[in-house]
């Protein structure tokens with residue numbers, strides 16, 4: 490295997506996992522981040538995010554000397570005398586007010602690389618970006634590359650999921666490489682050779698579209714089953730049985746067919762918006778995506794609607810929320826449905842007690858959570874509660890001792906926003922139970 494010198498700009502959920510994993514398989518990696526607090530933590534050997542398995546690869550990388558950190562792109566490009574052959578851009582691409590992606594951080598990195606590279610460099614866009622971003626990056630590099638150094642721009646979208654990011658990165662379903670030259674393709678194949686993964690080589694624009702289209706498709710699947718769950722509730726059918734029956738069809742598959750209280754996170758909501766925005770800008774009204782978003786918005790009101798149905802007047806009543814992260818096994822609170830749930834319940838005068846095994850500290854820092862009591866565990870959250878709402882499907886909640894829970898609560902109302910519990914068992918224990926799309 491050929492070891493390459495790589496620079497990964499942006500040491501967040503994607504960049505840090507990418508950097509640590511590529512160092513683990515033998516490359517020399519410098520992770521760059523402009524956030525001084527994050528950088529200080531990384532240099533001190535502390536991982537600023539919760540991601541299963543990251544600790545191990547991170548420690549191995551640091552110990553071997555193949556994973557290092559820098560505070561600027563200039564430093565990362567030539568770290569201790571070694572020149573980066575490949576620069577990954579893995580910075581954030583947050584949503585703007587109008588739904589488009591804010592690509593200013595991508596542009597800033599491209600400009601700095603252009604000004605400071607001094608030999609052929611492959612500039613890789615790993616951040617999720619709208620189609621034609623690669624062309625813009627290339628134009629930017631051309632503009633500031635006054636020395637006329639050879640370069641190539643590659644689109645290499647990332648498909649990892651938070652909560653299983655390390656595993657997903659090291660054993661991907663596919664590696665997509667959008668390239669415009671054979672030279673860049675060869676370098677990128679060397680980067681990924683140790684993973685022995687299926688590599689799909691395309692043009693730049695197709696690679697960019699693969700990412701937006703994939704995330705929007707997964708979001709569509711979730712909204713689809715959530716819409717079906719709404720119908721199930723109207724007619725008294727069981728969405729879990731419907732999903733099972735659908736998922737057994739190999740053309741459909743069982744994944745992403747779990748009805749719940751809607752999707753969130755830093756990817757689906759913003760990528761859906763950005764895909765809709767860029768499609769419209771290019772002259773196609775991708776209306777389907779609008780419906781996917783509308784269904785999701787409605788679904789995020791499920792907990793508040795059900796609580797109102799069950800508890801009548803909400804002013805002064807207490808609700809326990811189990812789980813706050815946008816999904817299990819992560820501390821990420823960005824665009825988490827729990828934020829909507831908290832705002833809706835607070836607006837109705839509900840007192841909130843919440844527990845999340847790892848995301849509580851991040852939640853505490855958000856203004857939306859002001860006034861929420863953060864409990865030390867799930868049972869502490871349930872003390873005196875008029876209702877319990879499952880917001881995130883952390884595996885440990887499945888093992889909740891419902892008997893003990895019932896004793897701690899003022900009234901035994903269980904709103905199972907992630908369909909974790911067996912309705913019959915919960916009812917046998919005296920709970921008034923409501924699941925999503927379940928009779």
Ligand SMILES: NC(=O)c1ccc[n+]([C@@H]2O[C@H](COP(=O)([O-])OP(=O)(O)OC[C@H]3O[C@@H](n4cnc5c(N)ncnc54)[C@H](O)[C@@H]3O)[C@@H](O)[C@H]2O)c1
Pocket residue numbers: 498499500501502503504521522523524527579580581582594597598615616617618647648649650651755756
């Ligand atoms: N989080 C995911 O599950 C996931 C999965 C696939 C793709 N993506 C995409 O990857 C990109 C990054 O997402 P993330 O979740 O890692 O975001 P993040 O916010 O966790 O990380 C981005 C990092 O970039 C740093 N940064 C910003 N501007 C910089 C600059 N000019 N120079 C150096 N560092 C800079 C920030 O300080 C931050 O640490 C986004 O486009 C996202 O859509 C995310």
